[in-house]
Amino acid sequence: MAVTRRSFLGGTATAGASALAGVAGAARQAIAQEVDDAGGESVDVSLVINGVTYERRLDTRTSLLDLLREELDLTGTKVGCNHGQCGACTVLMNGTRINSCLTLAAMADGARITTIEGVASAEGELHPMQAAFLEHDGFQCGYCTPGQIVSAIGCVKEGHATSEAEIREYMSGNLCRCGAYKGITEAIMEAREATHSSEVGGQS
Amino acid sequence: MKPFRYQAPSSVDAAVEAVEPMGVPGQGGAFLAGGTTLIDLMKLSVATPPSVTDIKNLSLDGIEEADGEVRVGARVTMAEAASHPIFLDRAPVLSDALWKAASPQLRNVATLGGNILQRTRCPYFRDNVSPCNKRDPGSGCAAIGGINRLLAVLGTSESCIATYAGDFANALILFDTTVETHRAAEGPRQIELEDLHVLPEDHPERETVLADDELITGYRFRLPDWARRSVYVKARDRESYAFALASAAVALDLDGETIREARIGLGGVATVPWRAREAEDFLKGKTVSEETGLQAGRIAFESAQGYEHNAFKIPLGRQVVAKAIFDAARKDVSGSAGQSEGAN
Ligand SMILES: Cc1cc2nc3c(=O)[nH]c(=O)nc-3n(C[C@H](O)[C@H](O)[C@H](O)COP(=O)(O)OP(=O)(O)OC[C@H]3O[C@@H](n4cnc5c(N)ncnc54)[C@H](O)[C@@H]3O)c2cc1C
Ligand code: SF4
Ligand code: FES
Ligand code: FES
Numbered sequence: 399m400a401v402t403r404r405s406f407l408g409g410t411a412t413a414g415a416s417a418l419a420g421v422a423g424a425a426r427q428a429i430a431q432e433v434d435d436a437g438g439e440s441v442d443v444s445l446v447i448n449g450v451t452y453e454r455r456l457d458t459r460t461s462l463l464d465l466l467r468e469e470l471d472l473t474g475t476k477v478g479c480n481h482g483q484c485g486a487c488t489v490l491m492n493g494t495r496i497n498s499c500l501t502l503a504a505m506a507d508g509a510r511i512t513t514i515e516g517v518a519s520a521e522g523e524l525h526p527m528q529a530a531f532l533e534h535d536g537f538q539c540g541y542c543t544p545g546q547i548v549s550a551i552g553c554v555k556e557g558h559a560t561s562e563a564e565i566r567e568y569m570s571g572n573l574c575r576c577g578a579y580k581g582i583t584e585a586i587m588e589a590r591e592a593t594h595s596s597e598v599g600g601q602s
Numbered sequence: 603m604k605p606f607r608y609q610a611p612s613s614v615d616a617a618v619e620a621v622e623p624m625g626v627p628g629q630g631g632a633f634l635a636g637g638t639t640l641i642d643l644m645k646l647s648v649a650t651p652p653s654v655t656d657i658k659n660l661s662l663d664g665i666e667e668a669d670g671e672v673r674v675g676a677r678v679t680m681a682e683a684a685s686h687p688i689f690l691d692r693a694p695v696l697s698d699a700l701w702k703a704a705s706p707q708l709r710n711v712a713t714l715g716g717n718i719l720q721r722t723r724c725p726y727f728r729d730n731v732s733p734c735n736k737r738d739p740g741s742g743c744a745a746i747g748g749i750n751r752l753l754a755v756l757g758t759s760e761s762c763i764a765t766y767a768g769d770f771a772n773a774l775i776l777f778d779t780t781v782e783t784h785r786a787a788e789g790p791r792q793i794e795l796e797d798l799h800v801l802p803e804d805h806p807e808r809e810t811v812l813a814d815d816e817l818i819t820g821y822r823f824r825l826p827d828w829a830r831r832s833v834y835v836k837a838r839d840r841e842s843y844a845f846a847l848a849s850a851a852v853a854l855d856l857d858g859e860t861i862r863e864a865r866i867g868l869g870g871v872a873t874v875p876w877r878a879r880e881a882e883d884f885l886k887g888k889t890v891s892e893e894t895g896l897q898a899g900r901i902a903f904e905s906a907q908g909y910e911h912n913a914f915k916i917p918l919g920r921q922v923v924a925k926a927i928f929d930a931a932r933k934d935v936s937g938s939a940g941q942s943e944g945a946n
Contacts, residue, residue, distance in 0.1 A: 495707050496711050501637060558706070566842070570841075571706050
C-alpha cells in the first residue's frame with residue numbers, strides 16, 4: 399500500500415475536509431485529492447468486494463462502511479449507530495464477520511469483503527439464510543436485516559449456532575428495534591446446515 | 603474526525619519508530635490494532651492522533667506454552683483466545699471474560715493488546731463537551747455530581763471516578779501476568795500487569811505506566827493446575843453485549859471443601875483492573891459456604907465509596923463475588939477438555 403506522507407499543516411488547510419460525510423462518490427474522490435494536496439492525508443487501497451477488485455485513493459478517515467456506501471454504491475450494508483453498538487454494518491472480512499463502521503478502509507486493504515449484495519448466487523438464487531429469513535419473518539422494517547443475515551452466516555461458519563441459546567448469545571451483536579428476534583433465531587436454526595456447506599465468505 | 607496520517611509498518615522496530623510520541627498523554631500518534639476503541643473515540647473527536655500506526659503487519663500472534671509458561675501475542679484476537687484450548691480448559695475464567703465481552707463482530711477484530719488498554723465508557727468523557735479531567739486535564743469532573751450510575755466505587759479520586767470498563771484484564775490479573783513491551787530507544791521491557799494501570803488520583807489523564815511510543819508485544823503467565831476451577835461472573839443491564847455493572851473473576855484451590863488459596867479480580871466497579879487481596883487472604887483456610895462467600899464480598903468492597911446513582915454497585919458487587927466463589931467451588935473440573943464456550 400502506498401501512503402502519502404506529508405507534514406501535517408494544521409487546522410486551516412484541512413478545514414474543508416470535515417464536511418466529507420454524506421458527499422457522493424465522485425465528489426468525495428475529488429475531496430480526497432484536495433485534502434491530500436492541502437497537506438491532509440490519503441491512502442491507496444485495493445479490496446476484493448463480492449469477487450470484484452476495487453482500487454481507490456481515499457481520505458484516511460474513510461471507514462470500510464463509508465467506502466461501501468458512499469464510494470461504491472453498495473448501500474445494502476446499513477449505517478445504524480456508527481459506533482460498533484448495533485451490527486447493522488456487519489460484513490464478512492476474509493470470511494469473518496466484523497463491524498464495517500469501526501474498520502478503516504485502510505485497515506481492510508488487500509482483504510476479501512462479502513456484503514449482503516454478495517451472498518446470493520451469481521444466478522440470483524437467494525442464499526439459504528436469506529430464504530429462511532423470508533420464510534420465518536426474520537424482520538419487520540428490514541433495516542437491521544442485511545446485517546442480521548451476514549452476521550447469521552458468520553455465526554454459523556464460526557460454529558456458534560449449535561443450539562437456540564447459543565444462537566441468541568452469538569447473534570447479540572445485532573440489534574433489531576422491531577424485535578424480530580424470534581423469527582431471526584428460527585431462520586438461523588433452519589438455515590444453519592445449508593449455510594455450513596454454502597460457499598459464501600469461505601476461504602475460496 | 604480530525605485528519606491523520608495512516609501507516610502500517612512491517613516490524614516492531616519500525617512501528618515504535620513510526621508512532622510519533624508528543625510527550626503529552628493523548629496528544630501523540632497512536633498504535634492501531636482492532637480499532638474498536640480507537641476508531642470509535644476518533645469518530646467522537648475524543649481521540650485526535652495526528653498519525654495512526656496500524657500494527658496489523660506485525661507478527662505478534664500465537665498462543666503457546668513452553669516450560670509451564672503461557673505466552674500470548676498482543677495481536678491475538680478476543681475470539682481466537684476465547685476458543686483456544688489453553689484458555690477454555692486450563693483457565694476458563696480467561697475464556698469466560700472474553701466471550702462475555704462486547705459482541706462476536708467486535709471480538710473478531712479486537713486484540714488482547716488493545717483490549718487491556720481500552721478506554722473508559724464514562725459518558726462525560728465520551729461526549730467531548732462536558733468538563734472531564736481525563737479528556738481535558740484541569741477542567742473538572744462532570745460525573746461526580748452527574749448521572750454516575752455506570753461509574754466506579756473503588757479506586758476513585760476527587761478528580762475522576764471513571765470505571766475501567768474491560769473484562770479480560772480482571773481475569774488475566776489473577777495469574778500474576780507479565781506484560782512484554784517494546785520502545786524505540788529503550789528496547790524491550792517487562793511490566794507486571796498489576797502495575798500497568800495507575801489509579802486516577804490527581805492525574806486521570808494518565809492511565810498506564812506505558813510511554814507514548816511503548817508497544818505491548820505480548821503477555822506471559824503461568825497457570826496452576828487449579829486454574830481450571832475458575833469462573834467469570836458478570837452482572838449487567840442486559841444478558842449479553844453489555845459492559846459489566848459488577849463482575850468477579852475467581853479461581854479457587856480447594857482441598858475438599860477447604861479453600862487453600864483464592865484469587866479474586868473485580869470488574870465494572872473500579873477505576874483500574876482490581877485484585878481483591880484482602881478478600882483472598884480472608885478465604886485462606888475457610889470452608890466454602892454462602893456465608894464465607896458473602897463475607898469475602900463484604901471485605902472486597904470495604905473501601906468502596908458510592909455516589910448518587912451508583913451506590914447499588916456495592917451490594918451488587920458483594921453478591922457477584924459470593925456467586926463467583928460459589929460457582930467456582932461447584933465447578934466440575936473432572937474432564938473439562940473439549941468443551942465449547944458459549945451460552946449452553
Ligand atoms: C459496543 C462495544 C461494546 C463493548 N463491550 C465490551 C465489554 O462488554 N467488555 C469488554 O471488556 N470490552 C468491551 N468493549 C471494548 C472492546 O473489547 C475493546 O474496544 C477492544 O478490546 C479493544 O481492542 P482493539 O484491538 O480494537 O484496540 P484498538 O482500538 O486498536 O486500541 C485500543 C487502545 O490501545 C492502543 N493499542 C492497541 N494495541 C496496542 C499495543 N499492542 N501496544 C500499545 N498500545 C496499543 C491504541 O493506541 C488505543 O489507544 C466494547 C466495545 C464496543 C465498541
Ligand atoms: S469520571 Fe473521569 S472520565 Fe468521567 S467525567 Fe469525571 S474525569 Fe472525566
Ligand atoms: S453501524 Fe456499525 S455497529 Fe452500528
Ligand atoms: S426489522 Fe426493523 S430493526 Fe430489525
